[in-house]
Amino acid sequence: MNKMVVLFLAMILSVLSIMGIAVFGTAPESGSREPVRAILIDDFDDLNSAGDMFKDVGYIVDLNNNLFTFHYALEPIKAGADIRVSASPSSAVNVQIDPVEQMVYVFFNDPSRRPMVTITLRDVRTENSVALTLWFKPSGHVDVPDLD
Amino acid sequence: MLKRLYVLCLMQLSNKMDLKLARSKRFLARVALRALVIVLMTIVMTMVLHVIGNILYIPVNNYFIIFVLLITQGISIAAATNGLMTDLYKSRDNQILHALPVNNDEIFLSKLIVYSLNEFMKNLYVLIPLLFAFGFVNQLHPVYYVNMIPMVIILPLLSVGFAALLSMPLSMFRNFLSDKNILTFILTVVLIGVLFGLTVTLVNRIPTPIRIVQLYNRFIIQLTLIMQSSASYGLIYTVIGHMLFGINIVVNYLIVLATLLGLALTVMGFSKPLYFKLASQSQEFAVKKIHVKSNRREKSLFMTFLRKEWIIAKRSVNQLISDYALLIALPFFMVVLNTIYMGMNRSTTGNQLVIIFNVFIVLLLVTASNTASASAITTEGSEFILLKAAPSDTRWMAWAKIAFNLIFSSLVLTFSFLLFTLVLPVFPTVDIWLLYGLVIILNSAHIFWSFQIDLLNPRLSDYAMTGSLSGNPNIRESISSGFVISLLFGAISALLFFTMRPLAWPVLYMLALIFAVFRLYFFRSFLRTYFIDIEY
Incomplete structure (x- = not known):
């Protein structure tokens, strides 16, 4: 046993101690917070008749920048939430969530393929969810208004 | 030029690998x-x-x-x-x-x-x-x-x-x-x-x-x-x-x-x-001796040896830092870990876990820093002959070395715990100083143990020949014994804090004091018996 081994042991033990206290030694969260009624996303371009939200990321994401971020909000603001995020297809992006800042980070694995990806936010406690579809609008694409 | 380069490279490579093997x-x-x-x-x-x-x-x-x-x-x-x-x-x-x-x-x-x-x-x-x-x-x-x-x-x-x-x-x-x-x-x-x-x-x-x-x-x-x-x-x-x-x-x-x-x-x-x-720059003549040569008579043999330790420490700061590197790292560990512990919304069990983990981790780092005592006699090398030949009771050298290790590590520990109280005012102050006292007692016991390891098996001739402590078995044994102490007292504190919280600190102190007295007694006995038998 030498000093490097002791240092390594101390580091491992430190991490384990933090995990141990987090699992066995923390007080339960206050259950008095209201449940989530809705998860809101403002940053979208289109909304279809089924209520699905669409966002064109073609002018943000390219070969030099593969990151798209958007903000979400909870209703009520101080609701007790456990928000999970998923993407479909999952192979096209790596999606991460910061529940403190209420931000979602979408890293496109290969922006040159210009994939269409649906990001879903779901509250585990109430099963409320919201989805935002990210797509790359082709150049020359014109939105035709629905005459009906 | 290319041929000379080739020969030079081959000469150096042959030092590092067996080139005859290539075919x-x-x-x-x-x-x-x-x-x-x-x-x-x-x-x-x-x-x-x-x-x-x-x-x-x-x-x-x-x-x-x-x-x-x-x-x-x-x-x-x-x-x-x-x-x-x-x-x-x-x-x-x-x-x-x-x-x-x-x-x-x-x-x-x-x-x-x-x-x-x-x-x-x-x-x-x-x-x-x-x-x-x-x-x-x-x-x-x-x-x-x-x-x-x-x-x-x-x-x-x-x-x-x-x-x-x-x-x-x-x-x-x-x-x-x-x-x-x-x-x-x-x-x-x-x-x-x-x-x-x-x-x-x-x-x-x-x-x-x-x-x-x-x-x-x-x-x-x-x-x-x-x-x-x-x-x-x-x-x-x-x-x-x-x-x-x-x-x-x-x-x-x-x-x-x-x-x-x-x-x-x-x-x-x-x-x-x-x-x-x-x-081509050699350090051989780099040291400029500017101090005035004077013979200073100390009051006791112990003070003479303690002064010698102080002079050696002053002249080899890098060695001092290397010996106590883990002790110097202690404030970093304590502050980072305890800030995270204190930041969590802890239950009563969590508070007890905080103290138990502190006992274990602090002891682990502190006891691994007593390598200077575990190589105290070994690092005398060929100079030990002079000690043996001196017409005095040179066993005082051991006490001086132990005193230096005790004083230095206690100073760094005091500084670390003071920083701990200043940076983390939310941590219960009583627990901080109770932990400090426990660590000082157990560290002293471990210093006696480490010195005893070197006393029983000094590697004087090895050190005299190589000038290096790498791979020294006494240092390994000292660190291992420190690990055993940390593990043992970590386990005992876990048992005490979970089963009899009000008595936990008094029992821990009692056990630590018994252990320290036991190690001191053994160290004194071994020093009296074996110091005279140490041969170069």
Whole structure:
């Protein structure tokens, strides 16, 4: 046993101690917070008749920048939430969530393929969810208004 | 010139490897074994990348590989700089090489070539498997694998080139500091202070109450964002990353080759006036003895030996810092860990766990710092003969060495715990000082134990011959015994704090005192009996 081994042991033990206290030694969260009624996303371009939200990321994401971020909000603001995020297809992006800042980070694995990806936010406690579809609008694409 | 370079390289390589082996079957067997290691490493790396991508959820894309290149090459440059500072300027073969009918430039260049070959071999086992694994995981185009081949040669050349350039000013700085112990000490203290300040600032930025899952999410996001942005600052390594993925391939190849050429010219340009000067500078006459020689009579033999320890400590600050490095690291550990502990919304069990983990981790670091006592007699080396021949009771030397270790470690511990109370006012002060008292008692007991280990088995002749303590079994035994003490008292404190909380501290103190008295008694007995029998 030498000093490097002791240092390594101390580091491992430190991490384990933090995990141990987090699992066995923390007080339960206050259950008095209201449940989530809705998860809101403002940053979208289109909304279809089924209520699905669409966002064109073609002018943000390219070969030099593969990151798209958007903000979400909870209703009520101080609701007790456990928000999970998923993407479909999952192979096209790596999606991460910061529940403190209420931000979602979408890293496109290969922006040159210009994939269409649906990001879903779901509250585990109430099963409320919201989805935002990210797509790359082709150049020359014109939105035709629905005459009906 | 080329022939001389070739001979110089062969001479140095023959020191590091068995060149006669190159035409034998054993050589082929060794190559096959190494190829197998590379294949196994590739499989391991593939699994690691899968874990990173699918479990830790960090994106394994081209930014990831640029970031990994930056980190691995940074480490490689740091290690090569350290290695080259010895190999180029302090190596023992310099005396032979500089006596040969060759130019200094040729010696310098041959050393760099030999070092680059070593770096190339190291890269084979880490970087190449990683790049292969990355290609498999992302199912990359064959062009990626073709571009990997020149990388295997270019990357070691770049890291050795940068390291050679850095080694020159750093060696000059090292030579400048070599006879200025006080300045070295002040710089070390300032550096530790700055690092401590940075640690506290970073730890204070963690939002409270700390929720580990959220913290983990934020950590992964920040890490991913750092990876993304590192490509903007990666300079030549970003260019290499783009080259690997076939982006602007001709332009990027030209940039890399121009950088290599520019680096080589800069290194050779600086080495011309500096290399021989640095390689031939000896420290033999560097120490300027400015103190006035006077014989000072101490009141007792103990004080004489204690003063000697103080003088040795003053003259070898680096050794002192190396001996107590873990003790110096203690405030960092305590502040970071306890800030995180205090940031969590703890239950009563959590508060008890905090104290138990503090007992274990603090004892682990403190007891591993008593290596000076575990080598106290050994480091006397051949000088021990003089002690044996002195017409006095030289056993006092042992008490003086123990006193120095006790005083120094207690001072650092007091400073650490004072910092602890100042930085973390939310931690119960009574528990902090009770922990301090317990650590001081157990540390004293461990110092007696460590000294006893060296007393019973001093390695005087080994140290006299090599001048080195590397691989010293007494030091290993001292650290292991410290680990046993930490484990034992960690377990006892867990038992006491969970079953009889009000009595936990008194019982712990009682056990620690019994242990310390027991170790002191044994140390005194062994010192009386065996000190006289120690032979060089």
